[in-house]
Amino acid sequence: MSAEQRRIVLASRSSQLAQIQTNIVLDTLKSAFPDRAFGTAFMSTQGDKNQSQALYLLGGKSLWTKELEVALLEGEVDMLVHSLKDVPTALPEGCALGAILEREHGEDSLVVKKGYTNGGKTVHTLDDLPVGAVVGTSSVRRVAQLKRLYPGLVFQDVRGNLNTRLAKLDDPNGSYAALILAKAGLVRLGFGDRVTSDIVAPTLFHAVGQGALGVEIRADDAEARRLCDALTHWQTSWRCLAERALLRVLEGGCSVPVGVQSELVVPVVPGEARQGRLRLVGTITALDGQRHVEREIEQDVSSPERAEELGAQLAKSLVESGGREILDEITKDRQGRAGQVEESVVQKNSEYSIT
Numbered sequence: 001m002s003a004e005q006r007r008i009v010l011a012s013r014s015s016q017l018a019q020i021q022t023n024i025v026l027d028t029l030k031s032a033f034p035d036r037a038f039g040t041a042f043m044s045t046q047g048d049k050n051q052s053q054a055l056y057l058l059g060g061k062s063l064w065t066k067e068l069e070v071a072l073l074e075g076e077v078d079m080l081v082h083s084l085k086d087v088p089t090a091l092p093e094g095c096a097l098g099a100i101l102e103r104e105h106g107e108d109s110l111v112v113k114k115g116y117t118n119g120g121k122t123v124h125t126l127d128d129l130p131v132g133a134v135v136g137t138s139s140v141r142r143v144a145q146l147k148r149l150y151p152g153l154v155f156q157d158v159r160g161n162l163n164t165r166l167a168k169l170d171d172p173n174g175s176y177a178a179l180i181l182a183k184a185g186l187v188r189l190g191f192g193d194r195v196t197s198d199i200v201a202p203t204l205f206h207a208v209g210q211g212a213l214g215v216e217i218r219a220d221d222a223e224a225r226r227l228c229d230a231l232t233h234w235q236t237s238w239r240c241l242a243e244r245a246l247l248r249v250l251e252g253g254c255s256v257p258v259g260v261q262s263e264l265v266v267p268v269v270p271g272e273a274r275q276g277r278l279r280l281v282g283t284i285t286a287l288d289g290q291r292h293v294e295r296e297i298e299q300d301v302s303s304p305e306r307a308e309e310l311g312a313q314l315a316k317s318l319v320e321s322g323g324r325e326i327l328d329e330i331t332k333d334r335q336g337r338a339g340q341v342e343e344s345v346v347q348k349n350s351e352y353s354i355t
């Protein structure tokens with residue numbers, strides 16, 4: 001290895017979860033390329049700065065990524081480590097997804113308040129909660145899907161980083177009986193023991209890309225792309241590319257009530273080219289939970305492009321079976337309520353140091 005090799009700088013948001021995720025990628029790269037030099041940079045984004053406005057009304061799809069992309073395109077950093085679910089389906093000109101890492105937990109989890117009981121009975125699942133119990137989540141996807149099945153529960157917004165949210169939950173004077181959070185985030189932050197139960201499909205379809213890490217690079221950076229190949233888990237990648245293709249057709253970000261479930265069954269045939277049977281389920285739910293469309297597609301795929309085609313095909317089927325009306329209604333509602341929210345001009349973020 002030559003000494004002139006450039007140092008590769010990984011960057012992410014400065015939240016604790018983002019830093020842990022960046023270090024996961026850093027460690028993987030270091031062990032795959034022990035002779036190379038790597039650095040990290042952490043910065044805050046629009047989403048971090050605006051903690052009071054409901055995510056649903058903030059609207060912008062690039063809340064968590066824009067400032068980072070500016071630094072990437074200016075060549076100050078080389079790889080952005082994101083929770084894939086926060087990455088818009090359309091990337092800015094010059095940016096590309098270099099890697100998608102293995103998804104260990106795609107599902108959502110219920111976290112019940114410490115010491116909370118329903119009339120003396122332990123609460124394990126949503127079914128054990130009493131009518132009127134307050135469940136905290138800031139995701140319209142979760143609220144829409146769960147309102148439909150649990151009309152007796154009260155869903156309330158909760159913001160802040162995970163530590164803040166858990167503190168709000170456990171506050172003896174607080175109003176939440178439980179929270180719903182992505183399992184992946186809880187586990188990575190070391191709060192896996194707080195998971196009371198998982199909430200999975202068909203009760204709750206998770207978000208597109210949930211639980212997987214994505215690495216964004218400059219589209220023309222061949223070296224970064226090569227390093228990314230060592231990070232990619234192709235099975236997760238094909239599943240997530242299909243999920244993202246579905247969302248791209250629906251023109252939504254992480255703040256639309258679109259849920260998915262995917263599975264790639266790979267035949268055990270040593271030496272054969274990559275292939276598998278991809279099953280993808282997609283859902284669109286009205287914000288009040290009254291209408292819900294659910295469609296499924298299953299096919300043998302032998303390339304990521306084919307997986308994406310399947311996702312796009314499923315999106316069309318969702319749109320044609322009532323999804324279009326639900327999405328149009330949400331757009332109208334949002335335009336009415338968020339008229340005053342301006343997309344702020346994103347400037348270069350100078351409050352970070354590369355280490």
Ligand SMILES: NCc1[nH]cc(CCC(=O)O)c1CC(=O)O
Nearest residue numbers: 083085181182184185210211212
């Ligand atoms: N925007 C929130 C967000 N983005 C990624 C995660 C968790 C990690 C993941 O889903 O990969 C979370 C928190 C949550 O939804 O509970």
